[in-house]
Amino acid sequence: MSQIGYGVLLLCLCVSVYGAVASFIGARRGSRRVLRSGTNALRVMVDLVSAAVAILLYLLLTRDFGVAYVYQYTSTHLPFIYTVSAFWAGEAGSWLLWLWFLTILAAIAVRQSERLGKIGPYILATLAANQAFFTLVLILIANPFETMASTPMEGVGMLPLLENPGMVIHPPILFLGYAGYSIPLAFALAALMSGEVSSDWVKAVRPWNLLAWISLGLGIIIGAWWSYVELGWGGYWAWDPVENASLIPWLIGTAFVHSAMMEERRGMHRVWNLVLAILAFVLCLFATLVTRGGIIVSDLHGFARSLQPIAYLLMSFMALILGVGSFLIWRRRHRLTSERQMENPISREGSFLLTNVLLCGMALIVVVGTIYPTFAQTVRGIQISLDASFFDRATGPLALALICLMGICPVIAWRRLTGDGLRLLLPAALGGILSAGLLLVLGVREALPLVSGAISAFVVLSLLSILVRDVRSRRRSTGESYVRATLTMLSRARRRYGAYVVHLGIVFIAIGVTGSRTYKSEQLIALNPDESTTIEGYELRYRDYSVQTLNPEPETYQSKVRFSTTLDVYVDDSRVATLTPQKNYHYALENPWVTEVAIRSTLKEDLYVILASLEDDGLAAFQIVINPLITWIWIGGGVLLLGTAIAAWPSGRRRAEER
């Protein structure tokens, strides 16, 4: 079975290379016959890669330990859902998943490209070439179908940290985002190759852009959630190179979403859009280089210590894309002039430009901070570490400025600030200042929550006043009721209101980040059974403890001794929750201890309890963390998804208008 899988991969390589060559020749010669053949190659790729995916899934589910990948990541104790997620627990499976998404998205894009005239064939060629690269990686470096010399009786098993619902969905969503950015890349390069560099490609790529953006964004948020509930350190974002690596393309992608709008609406930023589309994809590759290539020196995660073979492949591919992209942009530079120029910096154009610059600036800061320790080591020969405060301080002001812009930008008109805009802006700004005053009266003295509170209130008020204005004017012209007018507004101008909802989601996330960063409080305490402690109005009574052995035979990563404690949580003498923080000793693992935290979540704050240690007589050390407002980060993630769905939802009327 595994040989068949490998054979399928080899076939994939032939088909994708053929598809790229045929599409390219078809595009140059304008030959429909050759082109159809190239299109078919891309369609066949979906079937082939799906077959490879099915084979690997079959091998995992039948626990064929003769296959190295299955042996490494599964065991007989592993529950069904994690046996499926073992698919992306390792490098080879992740590449295969990524390739699978690439082929599926490409097959959908093929149908769209048929309507795109001269650009279409080049899109196919680029997509097929991209698939060829991924197939090459699978064949040369990360073959998931590699077999063992003999078939072991039992697999090693999944790392317990990955046994978490977050890890079931985080990698696929992230890879969908990474794969998604291959489409804007293909559209951009195709526009350049075909010479049809009008704004059509930007319009056509919009749904793909949004898909990639929201997938990557949700992937990052789910990753943060996983880190929060599973890693047991009380936080969710450590500015670790792995986290940064996925954030960088997302920031660039966010810049692209905004500057693409400038090109669609105003015919501006045309070179810059091409640059961003290319950069977003290249940075997705860079993210893989960071996590898999052994290029980044990290304090805590000794990734591969030397440059891996995959690093050379990835760097060549990145260099190729950047080289081809720059050359093509240079060659087409005369056709890439803006239709308009900015008349006034205080206009919607101006605020979009500033948004773009701030996002790219943040990305630059994260890049600098991520590679700085490596740079210092290679160039200056000293070992340096950079802690998270650098990122907080350097990106924080830019992030606050960006959020502020979310309130300003929708209000001011294209070309210049009008009196109408000013009438909406001033009350909202006043509301923001008043909210800061209110917070001050309530006893808030720290700068971050005051500024962040004022800005958040300003944005929400500004968005609300736009909604009220629109509904009022609709009511005046149609005489509909408020509810009806609101609903029609929302469904008519989905793009606009979807964007506002997304911005609201960002405000929620900002509130969550501000609260948990500023007011996080911690207590470290050793308790004997029946003793209790208090923190921030909670009383925690340590009731009981237990020790039990799970999955002892055969010995795999899933074999463990579970140390469990039970605490009753009281607020005002009434019991509100029972928490069971645990520690598992996985004796087959090199690092055997895995902490399972217990969390009580409310909209106001999380009570987060870590069992730090448990002695034989029941003496336990608990680390108790209060994380105010943290739930709003996860809620914000949901709102982002909702807003993007509203904005991307295809509407028959709008489509007709666009044509």
Place this chain on the structure above:
Amino acid sequence: MLSDLADCMGDSVSTSRPSTNGLMTGGRLKFFIGGAIIFVVLAWLIVTNIGGASAQYLSVEELLAQGPSDQMVRVSGLVSGETIDWDPQRLVLRFEMADESGSIPVMYEGVRPDMFRDGAQVVVEGKHSSDGVFEANNLLLKCPSKYVEE
């Protein structure tokens, strides 16, 4: 990267209306100044923050040579197993940290990390106090990759 941004945006803007020469240079200048300001702000954000947040690693030998001081430093080394003294009631961890060149006693108040054991590679952050003990505020363990067991 940002100067590129300013450049290419400046380019695209200025070439759009070749007939209005005065506007063209004015627009270009505005963008140039705007780009320069933003670049300076970014550079300022990076430079002013990178110093305070970065710490150089010392070896145990360098730390001993330097002697006690009030400066916060980071030292990495290995845990000597037989010296681990963990007080679970008071939550105090004492141990000797060693490398090829010597060893130094370390005191840390806090949780004993899960992976803390003989031979573990640790990074401590804190001060070398006058009684010769390294008082750590932070204790980190270097662990193998999160994802791949080596």
